[in-house]
Amino acid sequence: MAYPPERRRLQLAPGLDEVTLVARIEAGEALLRAAGFTFVSCQLPSAPAEAQSRVRECAARVVPG
Incomplete structure (x- = not known):
């Protein structure tokens, strides 16, 4: 369910x-x-699409171990 901007x-x-x-x-x-x-x-x-892209960018910065 998409919430209106004022609720997000x-x-x-x-x-x-x-x-x-x-x-x-x-x-x-x-x-x-x-x-x-x-x-x-x-x-x-x-924005969901931008957030998804940003999460991928952040995850790419994680260095294991």
Whole structure:
């Protein structure tokens, strides 16, 4: 079932917009990498076809073992 765009969007806390959220995520990732953690972060667009492509790109960055 496809949901209308207004239902697919993440409901952010009051006063928190998408730009601020992304900046906080990126800052947190930088701190984790600086602390020596290795991980793959994958932020997805809301369009299903684009999200599927992005998941494949992220999965390709995963290095086994």
